[in-house]
Amino acid sequence: MEKNIREKLTGAGADVDQALERFLGNEAMYKKFALKFLEDENYKVLSDALERGDTQKAFAAAHTLKGGCGNLSFLSLYDAAVKLVAPLRAGNIEEARESFPEFKSSYMEITKVLREWKE
Secondary structure (H helix, E strand, C coil): CCHHHHHHHHHCCECHHHHHHHCCCCHHHHHHHHHHHHHCCHHHHHHHHHHHCCHHHHHHHHHHHHHHHHHHCEHHHHHHHHHHHHHHHCCCHHHHHHHHHHHHHHHHHHHHHHHHHHC
16 A cells, blocks of 8 residues: 555555554455445435434435445544434434534545545
């Protein structure tokens, strides 16, 4: 992995060493799955569901994103997802809406790095 990308991933809150351990040191496999994260539609589903007040759809999307972030060791984004999933699980969409800006910021940061890595 290029040093530049590793540093940017780390700066965006990813634990690259942990991720590579999970992927048995296979950098190509990690890159493949990390870049697939860009194709995941759950961010848009989550955003739309929060806007519409659809707690169930928002919960499902946030929970799926949380799992993906955890598997890829996008730790900052994972932590932000936890702050969305918990209130949504309890049916508190307002609290989730308050937490969404932090999630959005972290999501934008990691996806920016992933798009750069893709090029």
